[in-house]
Amino acid sequence: MGLLEIEEVSVQFGGLLAVDDASISVPAGCVTGLIGPNGAGKTTLFNVITGLQAPSGGRVVLDDVEVTRRRPYRRARLGIARTFQRLEAFGSLTARENVLVALEMRRRWATARYDCGKIADELLERVGIAHVAETRVEALPTGSARLVELARALATDPKVLLLDEPSSGLDEQETDALGVLLHELTAGGLAVLLVEHDMPLVMEACSYISVLDFGRVIARGTPREIQADPSVQRAYLGTAKAAS
Amino acid sequence: MSQRWSNLLVWAGTIAFVVLVSKTAWAGNPVNGTSLTNLVVLALPLAGIIAMAASGLVVVYTTTGIFNFAQGAIGMFLAYVDWELTVHHGWPQLFVLPLVVLVIAPLLGIGLDRAIMRHLQGKALVVQLSVTVGLMFAFIGLANMLWNQNTAHSMPALFQGEGFHIGQVLLTWHRFITIVVAVALAIGLRILLFQTRIGIAMRAVVDNRDLAALGGARSSVLSSFAWALGCSLAALAGILLAPETADMSTTTLTFLIITAFAAAVVGRLRSLPLTYLGALILALATQWSGSFLRFSERWTNVPDALPTIMLFIVLLLLPRAEIQFARIGQVRRVERVSSVRDAAIGMLALLVFIVVMSMFVLSNTDTTNLSRFALGMCTALVALSLVPLTGWAGQVSLAPLAFAGIGAVAYARLGGAHGSIWAVFLAALVTVPVGALFAFPAMRLQGLYLALATLAFAAMVEEVFYSQPFAIGAGERSVQPVHLLGIDFTSKRAFLILVTVVFGLCGIGIVALRRSAFGRRLVALRDSEAASVTVGVNVLETKLAVFALSAGIAGFAGAFFAMNAGTLNGPTGFEMIAGLPIVLALVIGGVGFVAGALFAGIFGLSLVIIQSDWHISLWIGLTYLAPGLAVLGIIQNPSGAVVPIGEGFARLLPWRHDARRDYEEMTAATAEPEVGGLGLERPFEEADVLLVDRELGISNEVPRAVAAARSG
Numbered sequence: 001m002g003l004l005e006i007e008e009v010s011v012q013f014g015g016l017l018a019v020d021d022a023s024i025s026v027p028a029g030c031v032t033g034l035i036g037p038n039g040a041g042k043t044t045l046f047n048v049i050t051g052l053q054a055p056s057g058g059r060v061v062l063d064d065v066e067v068t069r070r071r072p073y074r075r076a077r078l079g080i081a082r083t084f085q086r087l088e089a090f091g092s093l094t095a096r097e098n099v100l101v102a103l104e105m106r107r108r109w110a111t112a113r114y115d116c117g118k119i120a121d122e123l124l125e126r127v128g129i130a131h132v133a134e135t136r137v138e139a140l141p142t143g144s145a146r147l148v149e150l151a152r153a154l155a156t157d158p159k160v161l162l163l164d165e166p167s168s169g170l171d172e173q174e175t176d177a178l179g180v181l182l183h184e185l186t187a188g189g190l191a192v193l194l195v196e197h198d199m200p201l202v203m204e205a206c207s208y209i210s211v212l213d214f215g216r217v218i219a220r221g222t223p224r225e226i227q228a229d230p231s232v233q234r235a236y237l238g239t240a241k242a243a244s
Numbered sequence: 245m246s247q248r249w250s251n252l253l254v255w256a257g258t259i260a261f262v263v264l265v266s267k268t269a270w271a272g273n274p275v276n277g278t279s280l281t282n283l284v285v286l287a288l289p290l291a292g293i294i295a296m297a298a299s300g301l302v303v304v305y306t307t308t309g310i311f312n313f314a315q316g317a318i319g320m321f322l323a324y325v326d327w328e329l330t331v332h333h334g335w336p337q338l339f340v341l342p343l344v345v346l347v348i349a350p351l352l353g354i355g356l357d358r359a360i361m362r363h364l365q366g367k368a369l370v371v372q373l374s375v376t377v378g379l380m381f382a383f384i385g386l387a388n389m390l391w392n393q394n395t396a397h398s399m400p401a402l403f404q405g406e407g408f409h410i411g412q413v414l415l416t417w418h419r420f421i422t423i424v425v426a427v428a429l430a431i432g433l434r435i436l437l438f439q440t441r442i443g444i445a446m447r448a449v450v451d452n453r454d455l456a457a458l459g460g461a462r463s464s465v466l467s468s469f470a471w472a473l474g475c476s477l478a479a480l481a482g483i484l485l486a487p488e489t490a491d492m493s494t495t496t497l498t499f500l501i502i503t504a505f506a507a508a509v510v511g512r513l514r515s516l517p518l519t520y521l522g523a524l525i526l527a528l529a530t531q532w533s534g535s536f537l538r539f540s541e542r543w544t545n546v547p548d549a550l551p552t553i554m555l556f557i558v559l560l561l562l563p564r565a566e567i568q569f570a571r572i573g574q575v576r577r578v579e580r581v582s583s584v585r586d587a588a589i590g591m592l593a594l595l596v597f598i599v600v601m602s603m604f605v606l607s608n609t610d611t612t613n614l615s616r617f618a619l620g621m622c623t624a625l626v627a628l629s630l631v632p633l634t635g636w637a638g639q640v641s642l643a644p645l646a647f648a649g650i651g652a653v654a655y656a657r658l659g660g661a662h663g664s665i666w667a668v669f670l671a672a673l674v675t676v677p678v679g680a681l682f683a684f685p686a687m688r689l690q691g692l693y694l695a696l697a698t699l700a701f702a703a704m705v706e707e708v709f710y711s712q713p714f715a716i717g718a719g720e721r722s723v724q725p726v727h728l729l730g731i732d733f734t735s736k737r738a739f740l741i742l743v744t745v746v747f748g749l750c751g752i753g754i755v756a757l758r759r760s761a762f763g764r765r766l767v768a769l770r771d772s773e774a775a776s777v778t779v780g781v782n783v784l785e786t787k788l789a790v791f792a793l794s795a796g797i798a799g800f801a802g803a804f805f806a807m808n809a810g811t812l813n814g815p816t817g818f819e820m821i822a823g824l825p826i827v828l829a830l831v832i833g834g835v836g837f838v839a840g841a842l843f844a845g846i847f848g849l850s851l852v853i854i855q856s857d858w859h860i861s862l863w864i865g866l867t868y869l870a871p872g873l874a875v876l877g878i879i880q881n882p883s884g885a886v887v888p889i890g891e892g893f894a895r896l897l898p899w900r901h902d903a904r905r906d907y908e909e910m911t912a913a914t915a916e917p918e919v920g921g922l923g924l925e926r927p928f929e930e931a932d933v934l935l936v937d938r939e940l941g942i943s944n945e946v947p948r949a950v951a952a953a954r955s956g
Contacts, residue, residue, distance in 0.1 A: 050778050072777035081778065088775035090768040101768045102779035104761035109780070149775070156779050 003028040003191040004049070004080070004160045009058030011044050011215075018044045019055070020215035024193075026160060031182055031192040033206035033223075035199075037235060041215040042195045043085050046162050049193075050082050051075045063159060077109045079159030083149040083166055085195070091138035095129055095148045096120050098137055102155035110157065123151040128177055142169035160191045167198045179205050203227070211235065250688075254560045265546070271538040282413040283531050289419035291520075291527035292426030293481050293488075297504035298511070298519045299433060300477030305513045307446050307470035310361055311692050313376040315504065317383035318475055319482030320497035322349055324387050326483045327399050327492065337402065345479045353475030357468045360876065369691045370640045374831040377642075377824050378875030380498065385869025387494045396491035399483075422484045426520075429477070433516055442469060495821070505696060506555035512562065526554055541718070542711045549707035552700040559689060559697045587755035587838065591748035594842070598744045602737045614736035616852050618808045621743040624845025625801035627830040628747070628838065631754055633794035634827075635836035636763060638770030639686055639787070640695040643702035645823030647795045649815065650705065651675045651802025656721040656812050657714070660803065663724035663732060672800040679795020683787040702820040710815045725807040733807070743804050747845075750797065751838040766790055825851075825871040832874050834884020843886055847874070 002025035011019040019041040026032045034042055047053035049060055051072035060068045067075050090098050103116040124130045127147045137145050146169055153161055167175045175198060182205050186192055196202045202209065203223040211219040211226060213235040219226060226232055273279060297315060304312050312318075322344055329340045360379070364372045391397060407416035437443040446466055448456035457463050485500060486492050503526065510522025530550055533539075539546045582590075598617070606613045626648045633639050654674035659667035685697050710716045725733035725742075733739040757763050769776045769786055777783060806812055826844055833843025851870055 052774055052777070073780050073782045076778050076780035084775065088772040090771040090775065092771055093764060093767055097764050098768075100761070101764050101776075101781075104764070105780040152775070152779060 002026045002032075003063055004193070005059075005061040006045070006049065007059040007061065009045065009048055009055045009060065011041070011048060011053060012056040018215050019048065019212075021058070022212065022215065022217050023058075024210045024217065024220075026191045026193045027208075028159070028191045029189050030186050030207035031194050031205045033202045033209035034193055034195045034212060035197075035202060035209060035226075036212035040212040042212055043164060044215075045212070046082060046164055046193075046195065049075075049162060050080055076105075076156055079157075080162070081153035081156045081158035081160070082162035083146065083153055083164055085164040085168075087142065087145050087149065089137040089145045089148050089152075092136060094134050094136050095124060095140065095144075095151075096133040098148050098152050099123050099155045102152045106156050120155070123154055127151045127154075127181065128174070143171065143174055146170065147174075154185075158190065160193065161185070162193045162195075164195045165197060166194070167196060167201055175201055251561055254557065258557050266537060269533075269537040269539050269543065269546075271536055273536050275536065278411055279535065281411045283528070283535050285410050285413045285415055286535070287524070287527040287531040289422040289484075290530060291524045292422045293485050294504050294507050294526055295426050295520045295523035296429060296477050296484070297481035298507040298523055299429065299516055300474040300481070301504060301508040302511060302513055302516060302519050303433075303446075303477070304470050304474040305508075307449055308357075308361060308365070308467045310364055310372055310376065311513070312474060313373065314379035314383060315474065315478050316498040316500070317380040317387075318349075318352070319478035319480075319485070320494055321383045321387050321482075322352070322475070322479035323399070323482035323486040323492070323497060324391055324397075324494075326479075327397060327486065328391075331397075331399060341483060344483065345476050349475040349479040350472035353471035353473070354468045356475070357471040361471060362464070362467060368638075369695070370634055370638075370831055370835055373640060373642075373692070373695055374828050374875050378828055378872040380872070381825065381828070382869055382872025384494050384498055385872055389869065391494075393494060399486040399492060401487040418484070418487060425480065425484070429480075430516070430520055437516075442466070446470065499821075503551040505699075506551045506558060509555060509558050509562075509693070509696065522558070526551060529554065542713060543708070545707040545711060549704050552703035552707070556697060556700040556704065559693055559700070560685060562689060562693060581758055582755055582838075584752060584756050584759065587752045590839070591751055595741075595744050595748055599741060602740050606737075611736045613853075614740050615808060616849055618736065618740045618743050619805075619852070620845040620849030621740065621747050622801055622804045622808055622845075623826055623829075623848040624841050625743070625747050625750060625804060626798055627826050627833075627841035627844035628750055628754060629794045629797035629801065630827065630830055631836065631838060631841055632757065632763070632766060633790055634830075635834075635840070636758065636766040636770060637787070637790045639790065640691065641682075641698040641794065642695055642824060642827055643698040643705070643820075644794075644798050644826060645818050646702040646705040646820070647675050647679055647798035648802035648805055649710070649818030650678060651799025652806035652809075652812060652818065653710070653715045653721075653802075654799065655803035655806045656716070656723045660723040660806060661721070663727045663807075665726045665728055668726055668800065668803045671803040672796040675799025675802070676792045676796045679798070680788050680792040682795075683784065683791045686787050686791065687784055699820065702823055706815045706818070706820050710812075710818075716812050716814060721812045722810060723806045723812065739807065743808075746804065747842070750800075751841070754838050762789070828871045828875050832871075832885055834886040837884060837886050837890075839886040839890055840884050843884075847871070 004026040006022060006024040006026075009019055009022050010017065022041070022045060024032070024034065024045075034045070036042055044053060048055045051067070051070060051074075055068065058068070059066055062075070062078055062080060065078065067078060067080075070078070090101065093101070099120040100116055103114075103119055107114070107116065121130065121133065124133050127150050129144050129147045129151070132140055132144055137148050140148065146166055150163070150166060167178055170178060179201055182192060182194070194202065194206060206223055209219075209221065209223055209226045210217050211229070211232050218231050218235060219229045221229070297319060301312060301315050304310060304315075325348060326337075326340055326344045329335045329343070330337050356379075360375065364375055401416060401418035402421055403417035405416050405418065407414050407418070407420065409415070435443075437447055442465075445456065445462075446469075448459065449463060449466055481504075482497060485497065489496055489500070504523070507519050507522035507526055510525070511517070511519030530547070533547050533550060537547075598621075601617070602614060606617070626644050629644050629647065630641060633641055651671040651674070655667045655671040658664075658670040658674070660671075682698070682701075686694050689697055711718070725739050727733075728742075731738065733742050758767075765776070765781060765786055768779075769781060769783065773783065776786075802818075805817065809817060826848065829844035829847040830840050832847065834840030854870075
């Protein structure tokens with residue numbers, strides 16, 4: 001039983017079935033990968049989990065509580081945090097202020113008292129962008145802005161963290177650092193659902209992987225199993241017949 | 245509340261409203277075949293004119309993404325051009341009408357597109373709106389200057405008002421032609437959009453601008469064409485409408501065409517058939533109220549408010565906007581957040597300046613000038629109400645003066661007649677729930693639609709609120725300045741200093757607010773609603789708070805407006821049209837800054853002084869023309885004038901070491917990368933590295949985490 005359970009979720013946009021009866025389980029304490037070709041429905045699924053998109057069918061369950069009908073901000077307060085594939089940083093605020101917004105919101109429902117400024121600095125340090133804390137995010141390079149989003153998501157002290165292509169815009173060293181950070185985070189009990197195109201990162205960081213194609217989960221298993229799965233190879237590379 | 249229930253509520257409310265109004269104001273005329281035929285015959289030409297103007301709005305909006313507030317004013321201006329040539333110079337209408345509609349109007353449209361509108365693509369909504377509102381003022385101002393409004397103008401109807409009878413009602417050839425032209429236009433536009441290459445390209449742009457451009461649509465040609473067509477439609481509507489008005493007053497003509505907003509919104513600014521339907525409903529409703537209803541006393545102005553009431557209802561029925569993701573390539577704003585200490589120093593300097601001015605420059609007997617300065621400070625206070633709402637939260641409101649008006653009335657009614665200090669706070673308190681109510685439509689409506697809703701609200705307040713007996717009613721209400729600490733501020737000098745102190749304190753408060761968690765949350769909500777909700781921000785609660793705050797400040801300012809005026813008389817001083825220049829001036833100054841609000845006050849003050857003291861006929865049109873032209877400056881500098889002024893000034897202050905560094909950083913952040921000659925004629929400097937990195941999305945420094953990962 002995962003900490004986050006996506007059960008038979010479907011999303012219909014007009015005549016297009018963007019997500020088709022998808023079920024994914026995201027256990028605590030490890031990284032679960034979600035991969036698939038472009039347009040497979042990965043980001044739509046993230047929007048369903050965070051409440052930005054209402055599903056046409058299915059359930060989202062967090063820690064045994066059904067959240068399918070909860071508003072997005074309520075889900076955030078229950079412990080779902082995310083980053084975005086297309087940057088959604090607060091551009092005119094500084095990196096530190098981005099994190100502060102999340103911390104100051106969390107103070108409303110968190111039981112423990114804490115010093116927002118101190119934690120903000122710690123988080124920025126942790127994701128490796130402390131040196132640009134006072135720079136406005138729209139003046140930052142994309143990679144750094146992604147890390148601001150990551151720090152902001154962590155500031156809500158989530159149970160489940162959804163990362164939508166966090167490595168795009170990062171250079172190789174930064175991607176390595178991200179992998180290290182993911183290990184640290186899951187070691188602390190966090191459940192991570194990772195959408196990523198960087199296959200070495202996915203294979204290295206994930207304990208389980210689900211593969212989405214045309215909105216359907218076509219395979220799930222450990223990285224080793226996924227790499228060997230013929231249907232996955234078909235989805236990514238096409239069959240010999242289709243290619244010709 | 246779900247969409248279905250809220251729609252049901254709006255429909256039920258609308259029907260109840262229509263039944264109630266019809267019942268109370270029923271004039272007793274018989275409803276039979278004849279009277280209904282008359283109704284339709286009268287309504288159709290009006291519907292035609294509204295439909296023409298509204299189609300122009302739709303064509304421009306869908307193709308270019310810009311909602312043209314100036315549509316009515318352009319129609320008015322071109323109707324005057326037509327008047328000039330036909331009535332003044334005696335040219336035949338048969339020649340002039342095609343000349344104006346098919347040559348002059350398209351040229352004007354292309355000129356506007358090339359000179360102004362093209363540069364507005366991708367700018368913040370408040371900037372786009374301000375520029376077209378400014379253009380509206382500029383056209384009114386220009387017309388007032390060219391055609392003296394102290395003498396009445398009249399335009400003869402086509403065929404000298406002759407016509408034929410349908411039943412008992414005379415349908416003039418002019419009106420018949422109006423109907424025929426409207427129908428022909430409907431068919432023509434349909435053919436244009438569905439059968440011609442340029443029309444299909446225009447529809448493609450509606451669906452996806454970027455994709456259409458990739459497919460070979462030349463958006464610059466399309467936008468010029470759309471503006472040309474829009475201006476032609478405006479001209480046609482204006483020229484056909486002009487003979488129907490009593491004196492061709494520039495403002496009447498302009499605002500009659502604003503009626504078209506409601507019809508265009510029925511078509512959701514996209515669909516021409518629905519726009520025509522909206523025009524028809526609106527014309528029928530107007531004629532219904534004209535033929536069968538009699539409004540008197542407190543409801544006298546209800547017929548004038550009909551289009552805005554309809555606009556408001558239609559907006560409430562629009563489907564709920566989805567959660568907004570940030571637009572890619574948004575404007576790079578410059579938002580230096582000043583410290584509370586700097587704000588306090590600035591306000592103290594302002595106070596000293598005003599005290600010195602009032603002591604040594606303006607004599608206490610010179611009440612006119614003291615009163616003008618006080619009015620300027622009151623205006624600044626109203627503009628301040630928009631700084632958190634529009635500047636930070638990005639919610640465009642065009643109704644700040646309406647809230648001030650409500651505050652002024654509340655002050656007058658709740659103790660202001662004898663200057664009670666409590667009345668000032670009650671004025672703010674009464675306005676707060678009215679403003680907070682706006683958070684609910686603001687949850688459903690985004691951007692432009694919200695702005696239109698606030699405009700409709702301002703017009704409704706003007707037409708029906710002040711005439712109520714519980715507000716001001718038919719007569720006047722006199723008010724006293726407050727008594728505070730044993731001082732009565734009846735002396736104009738003392739009052740000016742009081743308003744300055746109040747503005748200063750509010751300004752410092754607003755700066756402190758921007759630096760608080762709430763201020764950050766507002767900016768976050770504006771920058772990305774989607775990201776805000778995913779970190780737990782309750783959007784409704786936040787919008788409630790900011791609308792309430794804004795309305796409260798405006799209501800508070802209204803109390804001081806009332807004190808400065810001494811008497812309240814109907815909507816005088818709080819008209820919708822008087823509120824727009826405040827918004828414009830604030831945008832020119834800088835909508836996110838307290839200094840921008842002060843700029844708005846000074847701007848208003850200078851206009852009043854120039855207008856009344858410079859006896860040059862050229863300045864007659866200045867009330868409208870000046871804000872209209874000044875607003876064009878924000879195309880170059882969307883952050884507002886106070887940013888370069890403030891930064892330039894701050895660098896000169898000895899204790900502001902940080903200002904120079906900030907200035908350079910901001911110049912680098914907002915400058916467009918200039919590649920020409922880089923590395924050849926001029927050296928590749930640190931700023932260039934930053935720029936190129938930002939544009940390419942490259943990280944220029946290896947984060948410490950990497951270093952840590954390597955060493956570990």
